[in-house]
Amino acid sequence: MKSGKGIMILALLFTFLITGCASEEDIVMAQSVSQQINGIGDVNLDKANAIYEVQKTYDALTDKQKKLVDNYQTLVGAVDMLEELIIEEEIKKDPTNTITKEELIGIWEDDDTSGTHRNYFYFTKEGYIYYMGSKSKAKQSDFTGEYIISTSFELGEYNRNTRVKDGKFYCIPKKTDYKFTVSKVASGEMTLEVLGGMAKGIYHKTGEKINTTPEQCLHSDCNKMAVDSGDSRYCEVHSNMCAICGCYINEDAMFCLNCIVEALRQSEEN
């Protein structure tokens, strides 16, 4: 016969067996915490204080009383879930989480002032990256074709463990991938860290205003503006089309930089 009373007696007996003789007070204390745990229900951020209160009450029990709390795992699960929700909330509010590729556009200066020159990176609107070492502060006009080291870069998802965004680019002269991270504080200031290679270090933007509006077509006597897509300093009429991808390129070119780099890369791999 399975009466409710029978089960209760069995439960008490079982409790007695695992805990030795529990006093009336122990049982009452444990039951009180047990009821509070049952009262938690679905976990959400509004319940944070209440959940931590229950945890505190449980922690204050004696070892004997703790053993009598039969739903402690429910509390453990609730605290875990709450902490997960808190992390999610922190990630949502973290300015680093909002960084876009567009925000990287600009000139980045090495924080290290100990050398005779400083390292500079210039991330362009097209996704190109230039690099140079310079004794004087680098300006946009200083970065000419010979300093280009990459024609595209990737910016990954928010990294939950390190609280930064990971990025990488293929460095053409070194024929290798370079990794970097970016982070942002509430004031909006960003930090770029280049993780390896000749330009390893921490960088901040110089504040140099980057002109991203198209300039006049370089073809002599042409008054039109240069195209603002692809890889050309010429207008629609005077630009060529890349023979591989079809984007705009300079009038004397056959392929865009991206396609040239991709071809180089594939010949490396084969």
Ligand SMILES: [Zn+2]
């Ligand atoms: Zn033109």
Ligand SMILES: [Zn+2]
């Ligand atoms: Zn192309």
